Every structure is written in C-alpha cells, then in structure tokens.
Amino acid sequence: xxxxxxxxxxxxxxxxxxxxxxxxxxxxxxxxxxxxxxxxxxxxxxxxxxxxxxxxxxxxxxxxxxxxxxxxxxxxxxxxxxxxxxxxxxxxxxxxxxxxxxxxxxxxxxxxxxxxxxxxxxxxxxxxxxxxxxxxxxxxxxxxxxxxxxxxxxxxxxxxxxxxxxxxxxxxxxxxxxxxxxxxxxxxxxxxxxxxxxxxxxxxxxxxxxxxxxxxxxxxxxxxxxxxxxxxxxxxxxxxxxxxxxxxxxxxxxxxxxxxxxxxxxxxxxxxxxxxxxxxxxxxxxxxxxxxxxxxxxxxxxxxxxxxxxxxxxxxxxxxxxxxxxxxxxxxxxxxxxxxxxxxxxxxxxxxxxxxxxxxx
Amino acid sequence: xxxxxxxxxxxxxxxxxxxxxxxxxxxxxxxxxxxxxxxxxxxxxxxxxxxxxxxxxxxxxxxxxxxxxxxxxxxxxxxxxxxxxxxxxxxxxxxxxxxxxxxxxxxxxxxxxxxxxxxxxxxxxxxxx
Numbered sequence: 001x002x003x004x005x006x007x008x009x010x011x012x013x014x015x016x017x018x019x020x021x022x023x024x025x026x027x028x029x030x031x032x033x034x035x036x037x038x039x040x041x042x043x044x045x046x047x048x049x050x051x052x053x054x055x056x057x058x059x060x061x062x063x064x065x066x067x068x069x070x071x072x073x074x075x076x077x078x079x080x081x082x083x084x085x086x087x088x089x090x091x092x093x094x095x096x097x098x099x100x101x102x103x104x105x106x107x108x109x110x111x112x113x114x115x116x117x118x119x120x121x122x123x124x125x126x127x128x129x130x131x132x133x134x135x136x137x138x139x140x141x142x143x144x145x146x147x148x149x150x151x152x153x154x155x156x157x158x159x160x161x162x163x164x165x166x167x168x169x170x171x172x173x174x175x176x177x178x179x180x181x182x183x184x185x186x187x188x189x190x191x192x193x194x195x196x197x198x199x200x201x202x203x204x205x206x207x208x209x210x211x212x213x214x215x216x217x218x219x220x221x222x223x224x225x226x227x228x229x230x231x232x233x234x235x236x237x238x239x240x241x242x243x244x245x246x247x248x249x250x251x252x253x254x255x256x257x258x259x260x261x262x263x264x265x266x267x268x269x270x271x272x273x274x275x276x277x278x279x280x281x282x283x284x285x286x287x288x289x290x291x292x293x294x295x296x297x298x299x300x301x302x303x304x305x306x307x308x309x310x311x312x313x314x315x316x317x318x319x320x321x322x323x324x325x326x327x328x329x330x331x332x333x334x335x336x337x338x339x340x341x342x343x344x345x346x347x348x349x350x351x352x353x354x355x356x357x358x359x360x361x
Numbered sequence: 362x363x364x365x366x367x368x369x370x371x372x373x374x375x376x377x378x379x380x381x382x383x384x385x386x387x388x389x390x391x392x393x394x395x396x397x398x399x400x401x402x403x404x405x406x407x408x409x410x411x412x413x414x415x416x417x418x419x420x421x422x423x424x425x426x427x428x429x430x431x432x433x434x435x436x437x438x439x440x441x442x443x444x445x446x447x448x449x450x451x452x453x454x455x456x457x458x459x460x461x462x463x464x465x466x467x468x469x470x471x472x473x474x475x476x477x478x479x480x481x482x483x484x485x486x487x488x489x490x
Contacts (some may be wrong), residue, residue, distance in 0.1 A: 024367070031371075032368075082415055084391055087393070088399060091402075092412070093402075124368040127366065150414075157413070165425075166441075170428060173428065183439065187444070218371045271380055336482050337481065338482070346472075349469060356461065
C-alpha cells in the first residue's frame with residue numbers, strides 16, 4: 001500500500017497536498033472494503049458449491065431453480081431470507097456475551113485477511129511476521145465459539161462449544177509445527193517473501209529442450225520430502241481447525257442439533273456461517289501461499305494472472321475440503337483427540353527435525 | 362508514522378461495522394414477536410431441565426493445559442525457524458540444530474509422560490503408576 005501512496009501523490013495532482021498518512025489510511029479502508037466483499041461473495045459461492053458438490057456426490061441435483069442456471073442465485077435468496085428472520089435471544093441466555101460472540105468469531109477470521117497477499121504486490125498489510133499474525137489472530141475464533149456456547153445456556157450449545165474448543169486448540173499445534181517446516185526452509189515469516197521464494201522451475205525435476213525449460217514448479221511442497229509430508233499433515237489438521245468433516249463433532253447434527261450455534265437465528269446465525277466459509281478459504285489460502293507457490297503458476301504479467309492463479313488454487317483446495325466432507329464419515333471424540341496427539345503431533349515433530357537436518361545437509 | 366499494522370486495525374473496525382450494519386439493516390425487515398415459548402431454551406421440544414451452566418468434564422481442561430505448554434513451545438520455535446537459514450549460512454547451523462533438538466527432546470519427554478499417564482486418552486484408563 002505504501003508504494004501506491006507514493007505513486008498516487010506523484011501522479012495525481014489533486015492528491016499532492018494530502019498528508020501521506022491520511023491517504024494511506026483511506027487506501028487501507030478501500031482495501032478492507034474490497035476484501036470484505038470478496039470474502040462475502042466467496043462464502044456465498046462456497047455455500048452454493050457445497051450444496052452442488054454434496055448433491056452430485058449423493059447422486060442428486062441440489063438447488064436447480066433459483067436464478068435459472070443450476071440455481072446459481074440460491075445463496076443470494078438464502079441471504080435475503082435470513083435478513084427477514086426474527087432475531088431470537090433465549091430468555092435464559094447471557095445477552096451481552098450472546099450478542100458479542102458472532103462479532104468475535106467473524107472478526108477473528110476476517111482480520112487474518114489483512115496479511116494475506118492476493119497477488120504480487122496485492123496485499124493490504126505486508127507484515128514481516130505475516131504467517132505468525134495469521135496463526136495468532138485466527139485463534140480468537142475459539143474465544144468467540146466458547147462465548148457463543150456458554151452464553152446460550154443450552155446444553156447442546158455448551159457441549160458443542162467445549163468440543164470445538166478442545167479440538168481447535170489441539171489441532172493448532174500440528175498446524176503450527178507443519179507450517180514451521182516451510183518457515184525453516186524459507187527463513188522468513190513474511191508471506192510475500194515465502195511466496196517469492198517459490199518462483200520458477202524446480203532445480204531437479206526439469207527438462208531442458210531447445211532453449212525451453214519444462215519441469216515441475218519450484219513450490220515448497222516439492223522442495224524437500226519433509227515439506228511434502230508437511231503439506232498433507234497441514235491439510236488434515238486444517239480440516240479440524242475449521243470444524244469440517246471428518247472432524248466436525250462440534251456440530252455433529254445427529255447428536256448435538258447444531259453445536260455452539262443451536263440458539264442463534266437469522267442474521268446472527270449467518271455470521272457464524274460466513275465465518276466458517278471464510279475460514280475454509282483462509283486455511284486453503286495459507287496452504288497455497290506456503291506449499292503451492294502462492295501467486296506463482298501462470299507465465300505472463302503477475303499482477304492479474306498471479307491473483308487468478310492464487311484464487312484458483314485456493315478454491316481448488318476448498319473444493320477438496322468439500323469432497324472430503326461428503327466422502328468420509330465423522331470421527332468419534334476420543335478418536336479425534338488420538339489422531340491429533342498420538343499421530344499428527346509426533347509425525348509433525350519428526351518432520352520438523354527432519355527439515356532441520358535437511359537444511360544442514 | 363502509520364505502520365503496516367494499521368491495516369489490521371482497519372480490518373477489525375471494518376469487520377465489526379459490517380456485522381453491525383447488517384444487523385441494523387435486518388432490524389428494518391425482521392419481525393419481533395417474542396413469546397415465552399419462543400424464548401425458552403431449545404431442548405428438542407421438551408421443557409428444559411435445569412441450567413446448562415453446570416460443572417463440566419475435566420478432560421477438556423487437561424487438554425487445554427497440555428495445549429498451553431505446546432503452544433508456548435511453538436511460540437519459541439518460530440523465531441528459531443525464521444533465523445535457522447541465516448545461521449546455516451553462517452556455519453552455525455549444527456549448533457542451532459542441536460540446541461533445538463535438546464529443546465524439543467525435553468518437550469517430547471513431557472509428551473511421553475502425559476501419554477503414559479493416560480491423560481491424552483479421552484476415556485482415562487485406570488491409574489497405572
């Protein structure tokens with residue numbers, strides 16, 4: 001954003017007198033508005049896509065009527081419906097916490113988008129600790145979920161929130177350790193820097209023929225066997241981070257009604273939904289940034305094609321999340337904790353030490 | 362001088378405003394007819410029995426305790442990870458690596474202890490030692 005401020009002041013006569021900091025803050029505001037629209041539209045698209053994916057996996061059609069072509073406007077219609085729904089706060093609930101919870105859950109996942117590069121130079125805040133910041137701020141979601149479950153004064157909600165909290169905090173550790181393998185390889189916590197290091201064609205898996213070089217991309221997932229394993233460990237753990245099947249016992253509808261948002265209705269419910277789908281995009285985007293080359297992928301001007309490559313790869317991973325959800329059954333709560341502490345965590349540690357040794361060799 | 366972190370604050374404010382404005386907007390459209398039955402706690406159509414604010418299974422707190430230890434550890438590992446490449450370039454790599462092996466080793470002993478003690482199992486087995 002800073003280079004843009006300088007460029008604007010140098011080239012637009014009307015902005016010359018404006019203090020740079022004021023202009024910078026205005027640009028940040030514009031950036032935030034663009035990103036929030038992107039998040040909302042992506043979430044609506046994912047909700048529609050999820051219904052279509054689940055339908056086709058189960059050999060049915062899903063929404064077909066609203067909007068004409070394959071029910072593309074279904075999510076918009078649902079949004080308008082939710083806007084008109086009565087907002088019920090149960091008499092027994094803790095009203096303040098009940099109202100605060102959706103805000104914390106949504107802001108916790110939305111604030112992470114500030115440090116996410118959408119393309120070469122297309123980043124709102126290029127933090128030098130970008131990855132660390134994203135890990136930290138998404139942890140806020142747990143607080144919001146616990147708040148929602150506790151404030152509802154409902155047994156399903158409380159049980160769901162407790163399970164969600166135990167699950168999300170447990171799986172944060174494998175997530176942190178697997179992302180660390182890439183940090184070790186890159187020597188940086190800045191997402192822009194990590195993405196830049198994955199430019200070009202892989203030094204080993206390449207063929208040079210007639211002046212052209214063809215080969216696999218130089219993505220971190222292919223740079224060492226340990227990052228390759230780390231990618232799959234991260235993806236598994238991130239499914240649990242966002243409460244997706246097979247790790248969705250916090251909202252297992254067959255035993256807990258709807259989990260921590262059982263008592264929420266109308267718009268407040270939709271915020272939880274929005275945050276969940278925003279989170280799905282976020283964990284996929286982090287996987288793309290760290291393991292799958294970020295905005296690298298298409299040759300040509302990186303400004304537009306890079307953004308397209310990044311969003312395409314992230315959407316593809318979101319699709320894989322849906323695919324997994326509608327294919328696998330859900331785990332039991334004790335199996336869930338076992339997978340985290342007894343399988344993923346030791347593997348992540350071995351992987352981490354392996355990466356260290358790989359760097360020395 | 363406004364730093365890069367200003368963007369984070371702007372995002373938090375925009376996020377809060379987005380939710381607040383959509384709630385206000387919804388207030389124009391939505392009905393509001395509360396009845397005692399509607400406001401009662403949902404328990405699958407039954408009359409709610411007691412409160413949900415009760416004592417709770419302490420499995421969750423044990424997991425939380427183990428989590429805090431490992432999370433603090435990850436917090437220490439990140440600066441090490443970010444600096445490791447530079448240390449390797451300066452030929453201090455082996456030294457840094459052994460340092461971290463010792464650090465992780467101590468924590469793995471802790472993990473092994475918790476594991477052996479049965480505190481990682483959701484249904485805790487009988488005390489074995």
